[in-house]
Amino acid sequence: MREKNPKRLHALLLLFFDGFLCWPAAAPAQFRPKDTEWPSYAADLAGTRYRRLDQINASNFSDLEIAWRIKTDNFGDRPEYKLEGTPLMVNGVLYATAGSRRAVIALDPATGELLWIHGEHEGKRGGAAPRQLSGRGLAYWSDGKEERILYVTPGFRLICLDAKTGVRIPSFGNTGEVDLKLDDDQDIFPDLITGEIGIQSAPVVAKDTVIIGAAFREGMTPRSMRNNKGYVRGFDVRSGKRLWIFHTIPKQGEFGYDTWEKGSAEYTGNTGVWTQITVDEQLGLVYLPVESPTSDFYGGHRPGNNLFGETLVCVDLKTGELKWHFQLVHHPLWDMDISSAPILADITVAGKTVKAVAQPSKQGFLYVFDRVTGKPIWPIPERPVEVGNVPGEWYSPTQPIPTKPEAYSRNGVSIDDLIDFTPALRERAKEIASKFHLGPVYTPPAVSKLEGPLGTLTMGTASGGTNWPGGSYDPETHNVYVYACNSCIEPIGLVPAPKEVSDLNYVAGTAGKEVEILHGPGENAGADSPKPPQKRPGSGYVPMNIDGLPLVKPPYGTITAINLDKGDFVWQIAHGETPDVVRNSEILKGVNIPRTGQETYNIGTLVTKTLVIAGEGHVTTTADHPRGAMLRAYDKATGKEVGAVYMPAPQTGSPMTYMVNGKQYIVVAVSGGPYSGEYIAYTLPSTGE
């Protein structure tokens, strides 16, 4: 079933450009990326998104101008409107994934000139992939002589390229590729073409080991309680040989197997690591943020705590052996995947230096551990939580809740959270909320009933708090800077699943609506024959907004600076212009509303010597700028905004920075709505010399 001879978009361009490239005359004896470069997805393997650059600073940020830009429309057979990549810049070349084919492009970092492109035509296997489009990025490796680029295709193949040419390295795996659907301690079903498994995050290379996780389709309404499992593997960067595997769902006889009662470890799937992995090369430890098991909101078919679902796992870099783990959510029921890179931080707590790891989360807790031992820096006691009554469900009576730092974003819904610009708006919000079950963090999903509740109204779950962009860390101040959606409401209702829809007892849905076979991305099966309409449009539909206004009060999205020495907030601000729908609301004329920030889940931050930089996730149209979004800079000490520059579309990939030829650049991916993907590089205006 293996695909043969996939077509390759090799770099004819290279023939034209190769002669103009100025590669270093002599490679350094041992590769050490400069601190003016950006050699891995999050700047470094510690997940900091930090560079100690200061040419762009508070005095000139607003003067930034576009140095170059590149649309990604032609790097695939259709435009992409969700460009989430963060490029790398190393050894004088900028590398990125781009376009609907997830091509790899190499650019001149000063001019944006295209140096080479590599794409893989995967046919049906690519079309069936659970995680499509350009992904988040790639990895760079060098031994001081050879330079390699590694990335994973939508069809789940690890590709190794010569960084100078974009051509596959023949000695790696099978002519430059490793089929990640093979040699995975499981048979990917139903077959290698359509078998559900893939990944969109960037690979990590630590020392000579490439580490790859796994991702799946959205897990709200799976067809089955059975799915492929998201194991994590390490590969030799030179040969492509598998070095180790970590079973995120333990096999029989392995630690944690007994947390899957009634043999449910055998058939339950997902539980992958779909986001960025972090590594401490000195300690030789890898930090794996593991996602939810099948299915997101109903766990009746997997009784038990379900290790290592939603668990921060530390394994040995050389062997993949389990070192320690901490399960953030027992028996996951809220889609609180650990969604972003763990952040490594050397901090000082009560006078002692601690090698720590800090984990942002959807639920707005920043979990902080000693990264050697796994012991919490501040106590994380088990607290009683509500036990639900969904038939067949298994509930954990307690969940671990950090005592410090306090939650940096909302993770439950109460009446007090509802919009309160006017008493009338509050009343309308209460009416909507009255149809749902409300409660604090870990209030369980409810069976959806027409007479109520329609479900549990949640925040800090599937799309709340901090999602895949994660946070940043400043080793100078020991502060974590982290964006969070503070208003991403998620109604979670469960409905019985008809047999023809799913073999689960319950799937996500709302009473009054016919349960449909839901097709996620990657499912392109068959002709569709819509059933005859039987009801009014939108019946059972309850808007999660009031005439477009968010159901909850501001701030809608925040950036929080949290000091890891003390576990306290340094500052917290609303990030993003007040949405048009609020600013232009007739109802709110005359109401004084400070900047609200914006409701979105995919904002990544960048930290420099003096600034925290992040773009907006929504477009606005204001007196100061036409339709567009702003890339904003804040004083990292105070959170005060010190500058902003216009972007034609929202930030959808996290910004990065580097120096080349004496100039600092900031590159950010923008896209969304009607605007297809584009990388834009900003720099300061020429001084006229």
Added chain:
Amino acid sequence: MRNVAAIVGLLVITSPLCLLRAQTPAAESRTVWDGVYTEDQAKRGEPIYHKECGACHGDMLTGGESAPPLTGGAFLANWNGLTMGDLFDRIRKTMPESAPGRLTRQQDADILAFMLSINRFPAGKTELYKQSEMLKEIRFESAKPSPKK
């Protein structure tokens, strides 16, 4: 002289036409507030939405981990001031993600009608077009325009 007369004549004839043409878009401009879809069409669109779109964009159109909301302030801001043709073509070109263009134009238009109904734009007596060029004549305005005088 004949040439001059011809030119003058042309000016006389064409000037009112130019004026008329300049006025036409304003006079015939329609927005999503003008009843550009029917309830029946939105009803047809609902099951298609739930089958083809809901897994990513959410049961309540509130978005998911991998897809933006199709209701609320962000959705409205994204498309405000553009046309229904822009929104329709975005769906045609890129959705469903795994097989863009797999749905028929009619199905896309029906889904769009459902989205308009969920966003509380009023239904009317004519169905939403399925031709991009015609849809470009309908502006997406997030706020209800003031009544015409």
